[in-house]
Amino acid sequence: DAKTTQPTSMDCAEGRAANLPCNHSTISGNEYVYWYRQIHSQGPQYIIHGLKNNETNEMASLIITEDRKSSTLILPHATLRDTAVYYCIVRSRNTGTASKLTFGTGTRLQVTL
């Protein structure tokens, strides 16, 4: 699986949008971009994933550049409960079966008042 690069940490004011970048310049055509987050003392939580189109769900939006070499996770209105480590993972997929999730060091997002 391709390697990802994320900033070590970021701050965001509560109520503002949090934009978390991820570089994955070696991504291949069949690899998806996944985002998970881990709130302190909890297991990782799946957020969103995408291949090449932008994706949105109830938690976040995922913007993938046209060349797919980078992406941005957007939390539109960050709250204190969004304080967590956010992991960007590139993962190949086989229909109905799992491929490994390889976690990097992630971005520690601190949401402040």
Added chain:
Amino acid sequence: SAVISQKPSRDICQRGTSLTIQCQVDSQVTMMFWYRQQPGQSLTLIATANQGSEATYESGFVIDKFPISRPNLTFSTLTVSNMSPEDSSIYLCSVEDRASGGTYEQYFGPGTRLTVT
């Protein structure tokens, strides 16, 4: 998505002893995984728990140290054997389950925090 529980949630153990961690899922799932998260570190996959056959271990992890059972599609155990302080970590169970969009994604349990003294 599947609801995953783990027992115990935390434990403090003496070196040289063994601890078995249980993972229970509220629905049948094909794929179950065990991860380790050492203090201040990211997650590392230990093994894939295969139902009806031996687990598939990642490089650096061996069956003698981390024996795994998977007797059915809703349950698995991970044993940390002959523990040393270096085994102090959070151990997480993960399953692959169908997401709301119809794809299959991995979901994680709450973890077991192990401290070895």
